[in-house]
Amino acid sequence: MKYESQAVAMPYFIFALILFAGQILFGLILGTQYVIGDFLFPEIPFNVARMVHTNLLIVWLLFGFMGAAYYLIPAEAETELYSPKLAKLLFWVFAAAGTLTIIGYLAVPYATLAEITGNDLLPTMGREFLEMPTITKVGVVIVALGFLFNIGMTVLKGRKTVINIVLITGLVGLALMFLFSFYNPVNLALDKFFWWYVVHLWVEGTWELIMASILAFVLIKVTGVDREVIEKWLYVIIAMALISGILGTGHHFFWIGPPEYWLWLGSIFSAIEPIPFFMMTLFAFNMVNRRRREHPNRAATLWALGCAVMAFLGAGVWGFLHTLAPINYYTHGSQITAAHGHMAFYGAYVMIVITLISYAMPTLRGRPNGNSNKAQVAEMWSFWLMTIAMVFITLFLTAAGVLQVWIQRLPESGEALNFMATQDKLALFYWLRLVSGVVFFIGLVVYLWSFFIGGEDPAIEAAES
Amino acid sequence: MAERFTKSMARNMYMGGSLFFILIFIGLTLDTVRQLPERDNRENLTESVEHGKKLWEDNNCVGCHSLIGEGAYFAPELGNVFYRRGGEESFKIFFKSWMNAQPLGIEGRRAMPQFNLNDEELEALADFLEYAAKMNTNDWPPNIEG
Ligand code: HEM
Ligand code: HEM
Ligand SMILES: [Fe+2]
Numbered sequence: 001m002k003y004e005s006q007a008v009a010m011p012y013f014i015f016a017l018i019l020f021a022g023q024i025l026f027g028l029i030l031g032t033q034y035v036i037g038d039f040l041f042p043e044i045p046f047n048v049a050r051m052v053h054t055n056l057l058i059v060w061l062l063f064g065f066m067g068a069a070y071y072l073i074p075a076e077a078e079t080e081l082y083s084p085k086l087a088k089l090l091f092w093v094f095a096a097a098g099t100l101t102i103i104g105y106l107a108v109p110y111a112t113l114a115e116i117t118g119n120d121l122l123p124t125m126g127r128e129f130l131e132m133p134t135i136t137k138v139g140v141v142i143v144a145l146g147f148l149f150n151i152g153m154t155v156l157k158g159r160k161t162v163i164n165i166v167l168i169t170g171l172v173g174l175a176l177m178f179l180f181s182f183y184n185p186v187n188l189a190l191d192k193f194f195w196w197y198v199v200h201l202w203v204e205g206t207w208e209l210i211m212a213s214i215l216a217f218v219l220i221k222v223t224g225v226d227r228e229v230i231e232k233w234l235y236v237i238i239a240m241a242l243i244s245g246i247l248g249t250g251h252h253f254f255w256i257g258p259p260e261y262w263l264w265l266g267s268i269f270s271a272i273e274p275i276p277f278f279m280m281t282l283f284a285f286n287m288v289n290r291r292r293r294e295h296p297n298r299a300a301t302l303w304a305l306g307c308a309v310m311a312f313l314g315a316g317v318w319g320f321l322h323t324l325a326p327i328n329y330y331t332h333g334s335q336i337t338a339a340h341g342h343m344a345f346y347g348a349y350v351m352i353v354i355t356l357i358s359y360a361m362p363t364l365r366g367r368p369n370g371n372s373n374k375a376q377v378a379e380m381w382s383f384w385l386m387t388i389a390m391v392f393i394t395l396f397l398t399a400a401g402v403l404q405v406w407i408q409r410l411p412e413s414g415e416a417l418n419f420m421a422t423q424d425k426l427a428l429f430y431w432l433r434l435v436s437g438v439v440f441f442i443g444l445v446v447y448l449w450s451f452f453i454g455g456e457d458p459a460i461e462a463a464e465s
Numbered sequence: 466m467a468e469r470f471t472k473s474m475a476r477n478m479y480m481g482g483s484l485f486f487i488l489i490f491i492g493l494t495l496d497t498v499r500q501l502p503e504r505d506n507r508e509n510l511t512e513s514v515e516h517g518k519k520l521w522e523d524n525n526c527v528g529c530h531s532l533i534g535e536g537a538y539f540a541p542e543l544g545n546v547f548y549r550r551g552g553e554e555s556f557k558i559f560f561k562s563w564m565n566a567q568p569l570g571i572e573g574r575r576a577m578p579q580f581n582l583n584d585e586e587l588e589a590l591a592d593f594l595e596y597a598a599k600m601n602t603n604d605w606p607p608n609i610e611g
Contacts (some may be wrong), residue, residue, distance in 0.1 A: 034539070037575030045578050046539050047528025111580070114523040126522025128536050162476075184522075188597055189505035192535065193497065228472060235475035242483035246490045254606035256533050257505045258497045263603070265493070307580065330607060333534030333542065413609040419541035420575070422610075453487045 001363040002161045003074040010364050011091050012067030013357050016449060019060035019098070020350075024441050026053040031434040035427055044106070050130045051105055057345065058129065062140075064353030065174075065210055066094075066147055069167060071360045072152045072217050077158025082150050085269035090146050097139040101132050123184055127191070129199060130181045137181055144175040162231040162353025163213050163220075170209030177201045189257030190397035199245070203344070204248055204273060204315075208241040211311070215280060215304060218359050222301045223291035233283045241276040248273045251323045255332060263325040270323040274316030277308075277348075284308035293461045296458040297370025299379040306387055307355050310347025318343050318394065330409045335426070336401030343394040346386075354447075379450040381395060386445025392436040400429035418448045504601040516586070517593025524580050531611075533602055539575065542611025547591075547598035549609050560591045 001007070029049045032039045040049075065355050074081050081087060104113045110126070117133035119125045124134045132140075148171060155164050165172070180197040216234045220227060250266025295301065318340040322331040331337065358379065362370045370376060406423040478518035501507075521527070526543070533544035550559045564587055568576045582590065 033575070037573055041576040042578055045529075046575070047525045047537065050539075051525065052539055089483050109578075110525040110528075111523045119523060123519060123522060126525050126527065128527050131525060131528070186510060186518055187501075187505060187507055188518065188532075189501055189507075189600060190498070192533070193501075232470075232472045232475045235472065239479035239482045241481070243486055246483070246486040247493075249490070253497070256535070257501060257600050257602065259500045259504070260603060262497075288534065329605060332605065333531040333536070333538060335538060338538055408610050409607050411608065416608045416610045418610050423575075453549045458523045 001360075001368070003080050005084040005087075006071050006074050007082050007364055008081065008087040008091070008362075009067040009071035009360060011088075012063050012070065013361060015091070015095055015352060016060040016063035016067060016353065017357075019063065021444060021448065022058035022102075023060060024437075026050075026056065028434070028437050028441060029053075031430070031437045032389060034430045035434060038155040048110065049104055049112075052102060052436070054129055055105075055131060056102065061311035061349050061353060063094070065171065068210075068214055068353065068356045068360075069147070069171060070150050071364075072167065072214065073154050073164050073357070074158075076161045076164040076217070077155050079154060079158035081134075082153035082157065086146055086150050087417040090143050090150075093139065094143045097136055097143075101136045104133065105131075107231055108463055122182070124182055127184065127195060130195070135184075139241055141175070144178070148172060148175060160367055161227075162234055163217050166209050166216075166234060167213040170206045170213065172286075173206030173209065174202060177206060177262070177332060182446045192256040193253065196249055200252055200284060201246070202251045203348070204245040204270075205242065206282050207349060208245065208276060209238050211307075211348055212237045212241070212276075214356050215284065215308065215351050219284065219287045219305050221359060222304065223287045223295065224293040224295075230287065233279070233287075237276050237279045237283065240279060244269055244272040244275060251325075251328065255329055256326050257423040259362045267324045271320065272313065273274035273323075277312040277316040281308040281312045297359060297362060297369070297376070300355060300370065302380055302383055303355035303358045306383060307347065308392070310343065310351055310387060312347070314340065314343030314345070314390075314394070318398075330351065330405050331401065334401045334404050334409070335397045336405070339394045339397035339401055342397065343390060346390045351387075367457060369457050371450070371458070372453065373458050374455040375450050375453035376458065378446055378453055382443045382447035382450060384441050386448060387443075389436045389440035389443055393433050393440065396429045396433040396436060400426040400433075403429070506596055506599045508599070509595075509596050509599065511592065513589045513592040514596045517591070517596075518563035518587055519594055520582065521588050529577070532597060533600070534605065540577065542606060543594060543597075544602070545598050545606060545611050547595045547608065549611065556595065557588070557591045561587045561593070564590075 026049050029040060029044065030046065030053055031042075031044050033049065070081060070087055093136060104117075108116075110131075113133060114125050117135050119134060122134050124137060125131060130137075148168075151168060151171070155168060177198050180194050183194050185191050212234055216230050219225065220230050247265055248270035251263040251270035253262035253266055285308070288305060322328050322336050322340065362368070371379070403426060404422055407417045407425065408419060409416065411417075529537050529540040531538060531542045532542075534542065547556050550556050561584070562578065564582060566577045570576075
């Protein structure tokens with residue numbers, strides 16, 4: 001760490017990881033309810049647990065992105081953060097808003113929460129991923145504005161590199177697209193259409209810019225490869241991301257009302273969406289192969305490579321699997337969707353945040369060479385445990401999804417099995433998913449534990465041996 | 466990457482490419498919004514449907530169910546439940562008794578909460594589901610089971 005103000009990233013990272021643990025605990029509740037239907041009912045109905053699971057995911061990733069920006073922007077701009085005070089203040093505002101919202105989900109029925117938070121005045125609640133009360137959404141916008149102002153001013157007074165400009169572009173885009181969450185028309189087709197402006201244009205648009213720039217930053221640090229080379233890759237990756245991803249939104253417009261030309265446009269453009277993810281994999285391996293130094297933080301390098309590969313598998317391969325309209329006709333809203341959602345979110349966004357934390361956190365804790373070898377070994381174990389568990393979660397859900405399509409979707413009306421009866425037939429796969437989820441949780445515990453392992457500076461150890 | 470492909474070419478590809486596709490996307494959005502009236506069943510958007518949609522959201526039904534394939538995958542698709550459960554003739558009767566019977570209380574079975582909605586509210590929710598079922602969805606879902 002070169003600039004003192006980078007330290008404001010620390011509480012963001014810590015809080016993000018606490019919420020991550022909460023997310024996974026609720027994932028385990030969901031996984032259990034999938035096989036023991038009345039587990040925790042009526043105290044925690046499935047919809048409540050699901051809301052907590054997915055909203056914690058989004059919120060902790062946002063904490064991670066903000067922490068990443070507070071760390072990365074001063075380093076790239078070669079100047080102190082414009083206002084560390086504002087960053088600290090916004091941390092508490094966001095943490096309080098997030099915590100209160102989760103408490104609200106768990107403490108009262110959702111309808112009551114909607115009522116007391118004034119959802120009648122400006123109804124925005126009750127839509128997937130955007131369940132938070134309208135006032136929480138307003139809070140998010142305020143935090144985002146303060147945050148963007150802070151990092152924007154930092155870049156203005158400092159060095160403008162491709163990495164920090166791309167990162168800021170992605171973050172501004174994220175905030176802009178979020179504004180569509182306030183648009184909730186009565187017309188269901190319009191509601192759904194613009195809902196995807198938030199969800200799709202986040203994960204297959206603006207967030208890819210954030211991911212690619214963080215990856216580029218970490219690769220420069222751990223490989224020492226020339227900035228010119230890295231920046232060229234970065235531009236091509238984000239060019240491909242937006243060229244494919246913007247019209248790729250059409251893969252969600254097949255069945256929700258919009259005209260038929262989206263069947264073609266959505267299929268064609270989303271079919272090229274895997275390319276930017278594939279390029280990120282090539283990019284990461286190329287840079288590591290051409291490295292000019294052996295960075296002693298091997299864990300960070302492992303996360304960076306793993307992130308690129310898993311993002312390609314989850315978003316690229318599993319996305320492509322069901323993105324063509326004739327296939328999506330049968331798989332839409334099945335367990336295949338869930339399989340893809342899990343691996344894509346984990347591979348791309350969970351892993352990129354952890355990659356940065358893995359590189360940044362030791363430097364913030366006065367260990368510029370990374371954690372001790374002992375701590376790194378634990379961290380690498382957690383990498384493999386979580387990543388392999390996620391591969392299995394995805395495979396079991398995919399198997400469940402294929403079977404679901406086979407017995408519920410493919411046969412004619414009258415011959416097809418109904419939804420609930422089909423679910424019973426998938427129970428074995430759901431049990432196996434739950435077991436994989438437990439392994440994932442163990443991996444997460446090992447990961448968190450690795451922060452508390454002391455030991456010697458890895459560079460000193462290497463020099464001695 | 467080949468040396469002749471320079472960084473500034475890459476930047477132009479990014480700027481030009483994204484600007485171009487953003488503009489196309491805006492154009493297609495306008496066109497879609499223009500064409501939707503013929504497809505989205507808006508002529509049946511009554512006050513009752515509007516109320517029904519609000520109830521759908523205020524009770525987070527989408528946290529367990531999918532609606533035209535979007536939402537959660539824990540409970541049945543409801544975009545076509547109107548047709549699956551009786552249509553014009555008997556959907557409303559089915560729907561009201563279904564909602565009032567929750568939770569079924571069958572051990573180990575996935576359970577749906579009791580939302581304590583009154584008769585007028587149930588009527589509105591049923592109207593909303595009927596309206597949704599009559600949108601043009603390019604023939605989705607493939608069969609009645611959703
Ligand atoms: C990191 C990037 C990505 C993430 C985090 C992601 C995540 C998700 C999630 C969570 C959903 C479910 C949305 C819902 O609840 O309705 C979804 C749906 C979908 N995704 Fe992705 N995705 C990514 C990239 C991609 C890519 C690159 C493709 C195509 C190649 C793709 C194709 C699809 C399709 C076709 C659906 C709709 C599934 C359905 O019809 O049910 N995704 N994605
Ligand atoms: C212990 C591990 C986990 C388990 C058992 C689990 C379980 C579940 C379940 C049962 C659902 C609801 C599916 C439905 O709607 O019927 C769900 C949704 C979701 N989970 Fe997880 N989860 C786990 C970990 C994760 C992780 C690590 C991530 C992110 C990287 C994640 C991201 C999501 C997303 C994005 C959705 C919404 C999917 C969609 O709409 O298609 N989950 N999870
Ligand atoms: Fe998408």
